[in-house]
Amino acid sequence: MNRTPLKIAMHGVTGRMGTNQHLIRSVLAIMRQGGVKLANGEMQQIEPILLGRSPSKLQKLAETVATREIGRSIAWTTDMEAVLNDKSIPIFFDASSTQTRPEVLRAAMEHGKAVYCEKPIATEPNAAKELADFAAKTGMKNGAVQDKLWLPGIRKLRMLREQGFFGKILSVRGEFGYWVFTGHDQDQPVQRPSWNYRSQDGGGIMIDMFCHWEYLISDLFGPIDRVLAHATIEIPERIDESGAAYKCTADDAAYAIFVLKNGVTCQFNSSWTTRVRRDDLLTVQVDGTHGSAVAGLRECWIQSAGATPKPTWNPDIPQPINFFESWQQMPNTVEYDNAFKIQWELFIKHFVGEGEFPWSLASAAAGVRLANAGQQSVDEHRWVSVQ
Numbered sequence: 001m002n003r004t005p006l007k008i009a010m011h012g013v014t015g016r017m018g019t020n021q022h023l024i025r026s027v028l029a030i031m032r033q034g035g036v037k038l039a040n041g042e043m044q045q046i047e048p049i050l051l052g053r054s055p056s057k058l059q060k061l062a063e064t065v066a067t068r069e070i071g072r073s074i075a076w077t078t079d080m081e082a083v084l085n086d087k088s089i090p091i092f093f094d095a096s097s098t099q100t101r102p103e104v105l106r107a108a109m110e111h112g113k114a115v116y117c118e119k120p121i122a123t124e125p126n127a128a129k130e131l132a133d134f135a136a137k138t139g140m141k142n143g144a145v146q147d148k149l150w151l152p153g154i155r156k157l158r159m160l161r162e163q164g165f166f167g168k169i170l171s172v173r174g175e176f177g178y179w180v181f182t183g184h185d186q187d188q189p190v191q192r193p194s195w196n197y198r199s200q201d202g203g204g205i206m207i208d209m210f211c212h213w214e215y216l217i218s219d220l221f222g223p224i225d226r227v228l229a230h231a232t233i234e235i236p237e238r239i240d241e242s243g244a245a246y247k248c249t250a251d252d253a254a255y256a257i258f259v260l261k262n263g264v265t266c267q268f269n270s271s272w273t274t275r276v277r278r279d280d281l282l283t284v285q286v287d288g289t290h291g292s293a294v295a296g297l298r299e300c301w302i303q304s305a306g307a308t309p310k311p312t313w314n315p316d317i318p319q320p321i322n323f324f325e326s327w328q329q330m331p332n333t334v335e336y337d338n339a340f341k342i343q344w345e346l347f348i349k350h351f352v353g354e355g356e357f358p359w360s361l362a363s364a365a366a367g368v369r370l371a372n373a374g375q376q377s378v379d380e381h382r383w384v385s386v387q
Helices: 016-032 055-070 080-085 098-110 125-138 152-163 205-220 339-351 361-380
Strands: 006-011 046-051 075-077 091-094 114-117 142-144 169-177 224-232 237-239 245-247 253-260 265-271 282-288 291-295 300-304
Touching: 006 016, 006 080, 016 046, 016 055, 016 339, 046 055, 046 080, 055 075, 091 098, 098 114, 098 125, 114 339, 125 361, 142 339, 142 361, 152 205, 152 282, 152 291, 152 300, 169 205, 205 224, 205 253, 205 265, 205 361, 224 361, 253 361
Parallel strands: 006 046, 006 091, 046 075, 091 114, 114 142, 169 265
Antiparallel strands: 169 282, 224 253, 237 245, 253 265, 282 291, 291 300
């Protein structure tokens, strides 16, 4: 049995992430499968309405892209007020500018809509807290994207932790990033939008990635107590979408040590100026008394205490041990769906009254606090407690 489709306003999905992960691989994929299956066997269908500023981009997504994916077009509009005042649209999703997100989400909740949004939910911790408090005051259901939790590699790490594979967890090391071309060579076009490198537009790798590291670390290993960070602008000039050079004012690399309340040390390097020589664009290594694991986006490799080699330091001879050979790749015992789609389905279930949704605006505000603490550490050259 199918339920009446839920209308979802999708604001700001013309960008790379909004188009690919949220519209195509999540919402349209849910429509293609007939909706979200509920516990009673019913299918909760959905109906998106695209909202933004560019008629040409919206029309292409709503007609060309949607028709390719689901065989028909979907609605689109540039009229924000009309969408906010339309009582037949109960859910408002935002993936537009971080700087305008608090204002947009607040307006949506004032009009009685549940909200779901990309992260970060704000650029400043006070704005994030005010938004989360307003959501609590209105009682509107709300959530923020925390996609890394449903990546296959991270899910495997969680399973290992729950099975006690690590014994006592000693330390965690995260390596994230890749080389983002500057645009100076026309044969190597940039892979990220220029606003990412302008602080005045809400850019910066610290505000972007520390929001991810907060929920990832807290969920897997425990709450963060304090941070010591360094951030820098390593490439001072890049080329924007129009081909013009611009000055980079936001950090493109950030390095941090997070000490958890349980004493575990986590080191995370985040960089858009590094060339990858590791298993994936993100790798997380967990070392424990009984074993270690290295997770990428999809795969995970493990080494138990019994399989740990005994190296000898001798720089005068070639290394006799192939350290990769003693690691075992974990099998894929289940079929892993898209991480963004999984959380979309959970939010839709939550909206119709099936299940809690702990990944709320209040939860996302913690990520903004961590990014702010990291920036304070950079500015003051010291450890900063995470409140």
